[in-house]
Amino acid sequence: MSxxxxxxxxxxxxxxxxxxxxxxxxxxxxxxxxxxxxTAVCEFAKGQLGFDYLVDISSLDNYGDDPRWTVVYHLRxxxxxxxxxxxxDVSEEKSELPSxxxxxxxxxxxxxxxxxxxxxxxxxxxxxxxxxxWEGYPYFPLRKDFPLAGKPSELPGIAFxxxxxxxxxxxxxxxxxKDAISREPRIRNPxx
Amino acid sequence: MATVQxxxxxxxxxxxxxxxxxxxxxxxxxxxxxxxxxxxATHGVLRIVLELDGEIITKADPDVGYLxxxxxxxxxxxxxxxxxxxxxRLDYLAPLANNVAYALAVEKLLGIHDKLPPRCQYIRVMCxxxxxISAHLLGLGAFAMDMGAVTxxxxxxxxxxxxxxxxxxxSGARLTTSYTRIGGVxxxxxxxxxxxxxxxxxxxxxxxxxxxTLLTRNRIWVDRxxxxxxxxxEDAIDYGLSGPNLRGSGIEYDLRKNQPYLxxxxxxxxxxxxxxxxxxxxxxxxxxxxxxxxxxxxxCIKKIPGGADNKTxxxxxxxxxxITLPPKQxxxxxxxxxxxxxxxxxxxxxxxPGEIYFGHENPKxxxxxxxxxxxxxxxxxxxxRAPSFVNLSIVPKIFVGTLISDTxxxxxxxxxxxxxxxx
Numbered sequence: 001m002s003x004x005x006x007x008x009x010x011x012x013x014x015x016x017x018x019x020x021x022x023x024x025x026x027x028x029x030x031x032x033x034x035x036x037x038x039t040a041v042c043e044f045a046k047g048q049l050g051f052d053y054l055v056d057i058s059s060l061d062n063y064g065d066d067p068r069w070t071v072v073y074h075l076r077x078x079x080x081x082x083x084x085x086x087x088x089d090v091s092e093e094k095s096e097l098p099s100x101x102x103x104x105x106x107x108x109x110x111x112x113x114x115x116x117x118x119x120x121x122x123x124x125x126x127x128x129x130x131x132x133x134w135e136g137y138p139y140f141p142l143r144k145d146f147p148l149a150g151k152p153s154e155l156p157g158i159a160f161x162x163x164x165x166x167x168x169x170x171x172x173x174x175x176x177x178k179d180a181i182s183r184e185p186r187i188r189n190p191x192x
Numbered sequence: 193m194a195t196v197q198x199x200x201x202x203x204x205x206x207x208x209x210x211x212x213x214x215x216x217x218x219x220x221x222x223x224x225x226x227x228x229x230x231x232x233a234t235h236g237v238l239r240i241v242l243e244l245d246g247e248i249i250t251k252a253d254p255d256v257g258y259l260x261x262x263x264x265x266x267x268x269x270x271x272x273x274x275x276x277x278x279x280x281r282l283d284y285l286a287p288l289a290n291n292v293a294y295a296l297a298v299e300k301l302l303g304i305h306d307k308l309p310p311r312c313q314y315i316r317v318m319c320x321x322x323x324x325i326s327a328h329l330l331g332l333g334a335f336a337m338d339m340g341a342v343t344x345x346x347x348x349x350x351x352x353x354x355x356x357x358x359x360x361x362x363s364g365a366r367l368t369t370s371y372t373r374i375g376g377v378x379x380x381x382x383x384x385x386x387x388x389x390x391x392x393x394x395x396x397x398x399x400x401x402x403x404x405t406l407l408t409r410n411r412i413w414v415d416r417x418x419x420x421x422x423x424x425x426e427d428a429i430d431y432g433l434s435g436p437n438l439r440g441s442g443i444e445y446d447l448r449k450n451q452p453y454l455x456x457x458x459x460x461x462x463x464x465x466x467x468x469x470x471x472x473x474x475x476x477x478x479x480x481x482x483x484x485x486x487x488x489x490x491x492c493i494k495k496i497p498g499g500a501d502n503k504t505x506x507x508x509x510x511x512x513x514x515i516t517l518p519p520k521q522x523x524x525x526x527x528x529x530x531x532x533x534x535x536x537x538x539x540x541x542x543x544x545p546g547e548i549y550f551g552h553e554n555p556k557x558x559x560x561x562x563x564x565x566x567x568x569x570x571x572x573x574x575x576x577r578a579p580s581f582v583n584l585s586i587v588p589k590i591f592v593g594t595l596i597s598d599t600x601x602x603x604x605x606x607x608x609x610x611x612x613x614x615x
Binding site for chain 1 (some may be wrong): 227257260262264265266269275300301429430431432443445449451453546547548549550558560562564572573575577583584585614615
């Protein structure tokens with residue numbers, strides 16, 4: 001059974017909730033319309049289609065678009081060797097979707113990381129704490145409206161909480177921009 | 193007359209279980225012990241909060257993130273080529289393997305991963321395997337040193353030094369190699385490098401045999417690591433373990449075999465797996481992987497197109513001016529190459545919109561890059577799937593019920609690197 005056939009099986013089971021499988025560079029992606037169903041879809045993929053290994057969960061910030069968040073699940077079946085990517089959108093007002101921790105326990109730290117970096121919450125997660133940043137840090141640094149230089153936070157005693165200094169180096173440039181100043185990504189303020 | 197008395201000694205797992213049972217009656221107070229972030233056995237800045245009942249661990253809570261530098265955020269703000277030096281600093285024990293993994297991921301996005309010149313593929317495989325040996329040697333040395341066998345650590349560093357010399361010869365740097373480029377490598381192998389590599393292989397196997405005599409059948413070593421922190425097949429899959437930790441639990445899954453890339457299908461090598469899934473199995477798997485890596489290296493030295501001095505001028509970069517930098521003399525004399533050079537340096541490699549995931553069999557496990565591109569020279573989002581991060585998430589499960597003195601053995605057998613875990 002190829003990866004495309006497994007995607008068709010998910011579509012047959014969940015109907016209109018699942019988009020037509022898209023292929024890019026040999027990878028199959030399906031999109032789930034209702035994020036609340038993610039646990040059911042993953043349980044079906046693991047139980048019936050043999051996707052026993054969750055490789056990764058990542059998240060996207062579609063800043064300026066609605067819905068703002070996309071959560072990306074990368075599934076693999078160790079026995080049949082197929083891979084499948086499931087994506088689902090979450091709105092900014094809600095910023096919450098069910099945890100897949102009951103399906104794969106490796107989801108624990110991946111979901112904590114997404115909460116830490118993007119601020120998307122996972123309902124049903126027993127221990128949704130920050131993982132890379134420290135407890136009490138007020139921002140979500142991977143959001144597109146968080147500047148690369150960082151923001152000052154009100155916790156002077158805990159860590160380095162000032163924006164990164166621009167004098168000295170390292171000098172980085174980003175593609176685009178009309179002059180050298182606008183190519184320095186650290187001075188860009190995404191909110192402007 | 194002397195009396196003979198039989199003493200029954202059960203294996204360590206049974207002893208631990210019996211001790212735990214005995215202790216259940218004694219309702220002692222639990223003690224919380226902080227381990228790290230600066231602890232010699234945590235190999236970096238890992239902090240674990242242990243809850244102890246006497247000497248037995250009842251709860252372990254790893255605290256990661258002390259080395260978080262925001263690599264994923266940084267990647268969104270620079271071109272694909274500019275990010276290569278950052279990959280050196282992920283798993284800093286195997287920078288060459290990280291370079292290869294990252295270059296392959298971007299090439300998959302570009303759709304040129306199957307058009308790489310054969311010589312480039314062989315060079316990259318050799319880089320990845322040298323990095324594997326180097327990383328396993330350090331993992332092994334540090335593991336043994338934490339158990340009190342300092343000799344192995346010193347001996348393994350002698351061998352690692354030779355690998356650093358090889359890395360220095362190809363890239364100019366010993367640690368921060370940044371050797372690969374999108375669509376190829378920085379430059380071809382220097383003269384005499386293959387001979388130097390062959391010399392390393394010849395000397396390495398006897399050295400590895402010596403390490404084995406020091407550890408594999410050493411009574412103290414075996415007693416300390418056997419039957420310790422057994423990870424079942426189901427748990428290994430459920431927790432998403434990868435690399436030697438997954439194979440140590442008896443699952444024959446290696447991305448080099450199961451999702452072949454580069455020239456691995458042309459090379460012969462075996463995938464070692466463990467039988468029990470304890471610390472001793474994970475150690476044995478790493479030992480055998482080093483032998484297999486040496487086997488791959490020797491085949492590459494023999495089979496590399498162009499041979500040692502590349503008399504036939506085999507290319508090492510894809511012949512596409514929109515992806516790899518043109519030769520310098522052409523930039524100075526030809527308009528088209530000048531434009532290509534200018535665009536590549538200022539705008540970066542123009543990648544198509546789309547999303548890909550590429551997983552590479554790194555020494556620590558599966559190093560994956562998920563790249564989401566909206567077109568242009570900068571990724572919209574890059575997620576790094578760090579094997580050390582995922583492998584560490586099993587710590588709260590396997591620590592419970594072990595003795596406090598076993599923590600260093602378990603951490604050593606998991607073989608993680610915090611630079612990669614925290615990104």
